[in-house]
Amino acid sequence: MWSRRYLAFWGAVIVLAATAWAAGRGTLSWLCVVIPAALVLLGLRDIGQPRHSVLRNYPLWGHLRFLLEFIRPEIRQYFVEDDTVETPFSRAQRSIVYQRAKGEVDSRPFGTELDVKVAGYEWISHSLAPTKLPSHDFRIVIGADRAQPYSASIFNVSAMSFGALSGNAIQALNRGAKLGGFMHDTGEGSISPYHREHGGDLVWEVASGYFGCRNDDGSFNPDKFAEQARSPQVKMIEVKLSQGAKPGHGGVLPAAKVTPEIAATRGIAMGQDCISPATHSAFSTPLELLQFVDRLRTLSGGKPTGFKLCIGHPWEFFGIVKAMLESGILPDFIVVDGAEGGTGAAPLEFTDHVGMPLQEGLLLVHNTLVGTNLRERIKVGASGKIVTAFDIARTLAVGADWCNSARGFMFAIGCIQSQKCHTDRCPTGVATQDRLRQRALVVPDKAERVHQFHRHTLHALQELIQAAGLAHPADLRAHHIVRRISSNEVRLLSELLKYLAPGDLLIGNFRYQLYEKYWPLARSDSFNLQPTA
Numbered sequence: 001m002w003s004r005r006y007l008a009f010w011g012a013v014i015v016l017a018a019t020a021w022a023a024g025r026g027t028l029s030w031l032c033v034v035i036p037a038a039l040v041l042l043g044l045r046d047i048g049q050p051r052h053s054v055l056r057n058y059p060l061w062g063h064l065r066f067l068l069e070f071i072r073p074e075i076r077q078y079f080v081e082d083d084t085v086e087t088p089f090s091r092a093q094r095s096i097v098y099q100r101a102k103g104e105v106d107s108r109p110f111g112t113e114l115d116v117k118v119a120g121y122e123w124i125s126h127s128l129a130p131t132k133l134p135s136h137d138f139r140i141v142i143g144a145d146r147a148q149p150y151s152a153s154i155f156n157v158s159a160m161s162f163g164a165l166s167g168n169a170i171q172a173l174n175r176g177a178k179l180g181g182f183m184h185d186t187g188e189g190s191i192s193p194y195h196r197e198h199g200g201d202l203v204w205e206v207a208s209g210y211f212g213c214r215n216d217d218g219s220f221n222p223d224k225f226a227e228q229a230r231s232p233q234v235k236m237i238e239v240k241l242s243q244g245a246k247p248g249h250g251g252v253l254p255a256a257k258v259t260p261e262i263a264a265t266r267g268i269a270m271g272q273d274c275i276s277p278a279t280h281s282a283f284s285t286p287l288e289l290l291q292f293v294d295r296l297r298t299l300s301g302g303k304p305t306g307f308k309l310c311i312g313h314p315w316e317f318f319g320i321v322k323a324m325l326e327s328g329i330l331p332d333f334i335v336v337d338g339a340e341g342g343t344g345a346a347p348l349e350f351t352d353h354v355g356m357p358l359q360e361g362l363l364l365v366h367n368t369l370v371g372t373n374l375r376e377r378i379k380v381g382a383s384g385k386i387v388t389a390f391d392i393a394r395t396l397a398v399g400a401d402w403c404n405s406a407r408g409f410m411f412a413i414g415c416i417q418s419q420k421c422h423t424d425r426c427p428t429g430v431a432t433q434d435r436l437r438q439r440a441l442v443v444p445d446k447a448e449r450v451h452q453f454h455r456h457t458l459h460a461l462q463e464l465i466q467a468a469g470l471a472h473p474a475d476l477r478a479h480h481i482v483r484r485i486s487s488n489e490v491r492l493l494s495e496l497l498k499y500l501a502p503g504d505l506l507i508g509n510f511r512y513q514l515y516e517k518y519w520p521l522a523r524s525d526s527f528n529l530q531p532t533a
Contacts, residue, residue, distance in 0.1 A: 073419055088342060089407065089417060093387055097411040100456035101449035121484040122493075124393055127469025136455070136462035137181070138473050140401050142236065142379045143332040147302025150201075150235045153182035154473055155392060155458055157450075158341075158383045158404035159205050159240070159308070161189025163253060163262045163274075164421070165410075168441040169430045172413045174200035175443065176450025185404065188240055188276060191228055192265040198447070202233050205308070206296065207240040208250065208277040211266035218275070220282045222299055224267070229300035236333070237296050239289075241280075241309040244341025244358075244384055246350040248312060250278035257424065259433055286316075286323035286524050294329045306333035306378075310341070311361035312354075314514060315529050318522030321368050326524050330377055334369075335404065336362045338384025342407070345422030358384035359398055363497055364514075366399030371505035371515070387411070389460035397476040397493065412453040413446040 039060060046052075046059035055062040068075075076087075092113065099106040114121060143149045157177055162170050170192060177184040177200035185203040186195055190212030195202060206225070209218065213225035229237060242248060253262070253274035263270045283292045289307070297305035311317060324330050338358025342351060356364070362382050369375035382400035386392060387408035395403050407415070414428040426432040429441035465473055468480055478494035485491055498512050510516035521530040 088385070089387070089411075094411055094417060097387055097408055097453060100460075101412040101453040103452050103456070106456065106460075117484070117487050119484055119486055122394065123482050124390065124397075124464055124468055125480050125482060126467040129469050131466050131469055131471060133462055133466055133471070136458040138458060138461070140379060140474070143304025146297070146304055146332060148235075148300075148304070150183075150304050152235075152402060153180070153454075153458075154396070154402040155454060155461075156182045156203075156381075156402065156404050157184040157409050158406035159185040159187040159203075159238075159243070160406050160410070161187030162192035162194055162265055163189045163257075163433070164431060166426075166429055166432055166438045166441065167192070167194040167261070168438045168443055168446075169410075169413055170194035171197055171443045172441065172446035173409060173450055174198045174202075175447035176409075176412075176454070177201060179447065179451040180454045182454055183235060185238065189262070190265050190267070191231075191234070192261065196231075196233065199233055201235045202231075203236045203238050204229060204234050205238045205240050208280045209266070209275065210282075211268070214267050218277070218281070222295070225296065226299040229296070229303065234300070235303065237300050237303055237305040238333075238335065239280075239293055239296065239305075239307040241289075241307055242312070242337070242355075243308070244310045244337040244339050244355055246346035247310040247337075247339070247355040248278055249346065249350055249354075251276040257433065262433075285526055286319040287327060289320060290323050290327055290329040290331070293331050297332075304332035306331035306335065308335035308337055308381075310337045310339060311356040311364055313527075314364055315518040315522040316527045317365065318368060318519050319524055319527060321372055321374065322522055323524035324374060325372060330374065333379040333381060334365055335381040335383065336365050336400070338362070338382070340385040341383060342385075358382060358395070359497075362395070362399050363499075367498075367500045367515075368505070370502055371500040373503050373506065375502075387457075389457055389464055392457070392461055393464050393473065393476055394481055396473050397478050397481045398497065399478075401474070409450060409453065412449050414441060414449075 043059040046055040046062065049055060052062065054065060096106055138154045139151050140154060141149050141151050157173050160173075164187065171194045174184050174195055175198035178198050183201045183203050184195070186205050188205050188207030188209060188211060191202065191204060206213065210220045212228055213221050215221045228234065255271055255273050258268065258270060258272070258274055260270065262274070266274060268274050280292075283289045293305050293307060297303065309317075336358065338361055339355030340358055362380070365380060366375065369378055369380070379401045380399065381402045381404055382395045383404035383406065385407070386395060386403045386405045392403045410430055411417075413430055415430045416428055418427050420426050421431040424432050424434055426437060427440075429438045432438060461473060465476075468476070470476065478497055478499070479492045481493040482490050483493055483496060500511055500515075501509070504511060505515065505519055510519060518529070521532070523530055
């Protein structure tokens with residue numbers, strides 16, 4: 001018995017055949033022959049192919065489903081979503097970046113679109129005695145006691161590698177950093193010619209693949225490292241332990257995507273997968289990590305050196321801090337990457353369910369350093385979904401000294417959140433190695449947008465700091481931020497988050513269960529817990 005799908009399909013074939021016959025008599029154009037014939041052939045192929053059940057049941061029409069599925073993110077983003085829905089960044093968040101990057105008016109008419117009565121809504125307390133600050137060029141000194149300390153902006157470009165981003169995107173970010181006097185993290189893909197072309201300040205990220213400073217077997221090469229690290233353009237060295245997008249995972253750049261430029265930059269062979277191992281081969285314990293940090297600092301000529309991580313097992317970080325106390329070797333900085341981070345493509349489970357969010361990770365790092373009297377000697381950076389001045393203010397209030405942003409600066413150079421980063425089909429030339437697509441990104445124009453986004457965001461931060469009656473963003477504390485708990489209750493962030501006092505851990509005043517349970521069991525000679533009886 002013929003099913004309805006076959007009847008519908010062959011009915012269409014008859015109509016198309018009639019159309020073709022009419023075209024043969026000269027009453028229709030030749031297109032009316034070619035197009036129906038192509039559709040008939042496609043329909044026949046759909047019925048016979050074994051892969052897609054939808055197409056076997058609905059030849060021709062089934063392709064409409066795939067088309068709609070393909071453009072679903074754009075339909076949702078442009079026509080369905082509310083301006084304040086964050087998935088992963090709201091239209092309002094993206095718009096503020098675009099407006100500041102272009103130097104357009106970023107004011108909002110007619111009041112807030114946020115629901116100020118919903119739980120989770122936050123604001124910064126203002127003062128009846130506002131201050132007047134001379135500049136928005138807020139800076140901190142990292143590695144003050146080192147041979148080559150660095151005066152850093154409190155807002156910078158987070159780690160994004162050449163290879164993940166296009167050469168034009170890297171140039172635009174670095175030229176913008178040069179114009180604005182802020183730092184540009186290379187990401188783990190090493191220092192490419194595109195990073196060097198415009199001379200913007202660099203933070204060289206050294207990860208488990210040791211790209212740019214590796215031997216043929218993937219191990220660390222100190223001579224290659226020293227040669228690049230001593231470049232005047234490199235201001236700091238950052239050892240990457242993990243990243244928010246996929247902590248503990250590692251990564252692979254397939255051989256097909258390894259271009260000659262990427263191979264030369266990373267020091268890898270063409271025709272082979274580029275492997276980023278999940279762990280480092282240069283160290284395996286907290287003490288060895290600190291010794292590696294100190295070694296890089298020496299090889300670089302005394303430049304500030306630290307590490308970046310997304311917090312996982314809390315006792316592992318406790319072990320690192322215990323190793324600091326025992327060895328006397330301190331990093332100059334620690335960057336905390338929140339699980340909200342996401343420039344790198346990652347498995348869904350890692351994106352959604354692995355890694356500590358920024359607030360909790362930052363608080364743990366800040367508290368542990370405070371509790372061991374090390375906080376004043378180590379600067380703390382933070383990254384993870386930071387794009388606005390309030391994001392910066394809130395993060396500094398929780399415990400950071402400076403903030404990094406990746407996707408914020410991607411928006412500034414033209415990213416439209418198409419979420420095609422991992423496909424090499426980025427429509428704006430930001431996250432692709434396709435030469436034709438890269439042409440869409442005009443470096444001088446986008447570099448100026450990077451500069452303006454940074455400048456206008458820090459100007460907005462200046463206005464927030466003045467409204468709060470403070471002299472510098474470093475004066476922000478958790479009690480300056482208020483959060484709504486319910487429709488009829490609000491609390492200061494300092495009342496919701498638990499903070500240690502200086503030296504608490506040294507005297508055994510653990511204050512809450514996490515430290516009471518795991519601090520005594522953390523080890524400086526292993527990332528594992530002390531065995532218990």
